[in-house]
Amino acid sequence: xxxxxxALAALAAAPLTAEARTVTERDSADGTxxxxxxxxxxxxxxxxxxxxxxxxxxxxxxxxxxxxxxxGKSCRRYAPAGFGRSRSIHVRDLDGGKPEVVVNLYTxxxxxxxxxxxxxxxxxxxxxxxxxxxxxxxxxxxxxGNALPEFLSFDDSFLGPYGCATCWRYLPHVWRFxxxxxxxxxxxxxxxxxxxxxxxxxxxxxxxxxxNGNVKPWLAAYVATTYLLGEPRRGWKVVNRALRQGKLDNxxxxxxxxxxxxxxxxxxxxxxxxxxxx
Numbered sequence: 001x002x003x004x005x006x007a008l009a010a011l012a013a014a015p016l017t018a019e020a021r022t023v024t025e026r027d028s029a030d031g032t033x034x035x036x037x038x039x040x041x042x043x044x045x046x047x048x049x050x051x052x053x054x055x056x057x058x059x060x061x062x063x064x065x066x067x068x069x070x071x072g073k074s075c076r077r078y079a080p081a082g083f084g085r086s087r088s089i090h091v092r093d094l095d096g097g098k099p100e101v102v103v104n105l106y107t108x109x110x111x112x113x114x115x116x117x118x119x120x121x122x123x124x125x126x127x128x129x130x131x132x133x134x135x136x137x138x139x140x141x142x143x144x145g146n147a148l149p150e151f152l153s154f155d156d157s158f159l160g161p162y163g164c165a166t167c168w169r170y171l172p173h174v175w176r177f178x179x180x181x182x183x184x185x186x187x188x189x190x191x192x193x194x195x196x197x198x199x200x201x202x203x204x205x206x207x208x209x210x211x212n213g214n215v216k217p218w219l220a221a222y223v224a225t226t227y228l229l230g231e232p233r234r235g236w237k238v239v240n241r242a243l244r245q246g247k248l249d250n251x252x253x254x255x256x257x258x259x260x261x262x263x264x265x266x267x268x269x270x271x272x273x274x275x276x277x278x
Contacts, residue, residue, distance in 0.1 A: 023084065029091040032121075033057040034101040036089040038080065049079045054089075056101055056119065056126055064119070064126045068103070079106040081114060081137065090140075092149060094118060094177040101126060102140070114138065116151065118177050131182040134159075136169065143174060143189060150185070151175040152192075155224070157275050161259070161267065164217035167203065170196040171221050184276065186228055197225035204238070208247055215247050216259075220268055227277040239265055 020041040027034055035055040042048035056064035068078070080088035081104035090102045101119040106112065114133040119126040134156035143150040155171045158164040172193060174186045186193060200222040207213035219242060226235030242248050243262065250260040259267035272278045 023080075025080070025082075025087050025089050027087060027089050027091045029093070029099045031059055032091050032099045032101070034089055034091050034119075036080070036103060040084070047079075047083075052078060052105075054101075054103065054119075058121075063121075063124065068105075079108060080104075081106050092140075094148060095179065096148060100177065103128075104137075107132075118182070120180050122180075127180070129177075129180055129182060131175065134168075138175075143192075144176075148176075151177070151182070155275070157271070158217065158221050158224070161271060162217040162220045163214070164221060167200060167217045167221040170199045170203070171224060172196050187230075190229055193225050193228045197222060197229065200225060201238075208242070215242060216264065219248075220271070223268060224272060224275075224277050227272060232278075236265075239268070 020039060023038055023040050025036045033056070036052065037055070038049050038052045040047055040049055052068035054064060054066060054068055055062060082088045083106075088104045090104075091099045092102055094100045094102070098121050100121075103117045103119070105115050105117070107115055112135055114135070114137045115130055116133065116138065117128045117130045119128045131151070133151075133153045136154050136156070138151045138153040140149045140151055142148065143152060151174070153173050153175060154168050155173050156168045158168050158171070172186070172189075172195075173184060174189045174192065175182050176185045177183075200218055204215055204218040204222055207215045207218055219239060223232070223235035223239060226232050239248075243265065248261055248264045269278065
């Protein structure tokens with residue numbers, strides 16, 4: 001027993017703080033070369049990253065060399081999206097022209113987010129356009145089969161007003177970077193949407209069958225998918241049936257909050273319009 005106590009004391013006394021070091025991530029394609037440099041400090045269990053700097057070369061010419069700002073008072077410092085296990089910077093052709101420089105970061109904070117900034121060549125330098133993806137990291141892959149990557153993500157806008165803890169993970173969104181902007185092209189990929197739509201409807205039915213089941217989050221996200229599929233009447237048909245059956249009334253469950261009753265339908269329409277579904 002004494003030996004165990006001594007061993008635990010020695011472990012507790014062992015330094016966990018990693019020595020400060022500079023990390024450099026690099027990538028290149030078609031004559032464009034990029035470098036993301038930052039300092040890593042803090043402990044192994046709670047690393048801290050700071051002093052991010054981006055450099056971009058075209059051939060032998062250094063055309064960009066500037067620091068990346070921190071995310072503001074509401075967030076901690078940025079962290080590289082790869083956390084040292086994979087690259088957070090990529091040089092990829094996103095729209096069929098010169099390669100763009102893609103920097104992926106994790107912003108931290110009480111509502112942790114993944115963010116992508118795509119830097120596009122213009123007027124002898126590079127201009128960045130940022131896209132915030134919410135709490136789930138996007139995937140970059142060629143979903144359209146045209147040798148250009150899309151960004152596969154999810155719409156977390158239902159997280160707040162409907163207490164949608166997980167339903168948004170079944171609401172896929174596809175984005176494409178084109179002419180300096182991130183554009184939502186989800187409607188071009190109905191197969192991806194339909195898979196999530198079916199899952200949401202199953203979740204709704206399961207919650208609907210429970211005495212205190214909260215159907216509001218699942219139903220809201222499901223209706224959104226019917227708009228993406230060009231079938232909104234199908235979604236509202238389910239809403240109207242739920243209204244008649246009293247499933248949208250207040251406090252069906254412990255974590256069931258308003259909008260309720262007919263107010264639910266009104267609030268949902270407003271939400272769908274705000275986020276581009278209607």
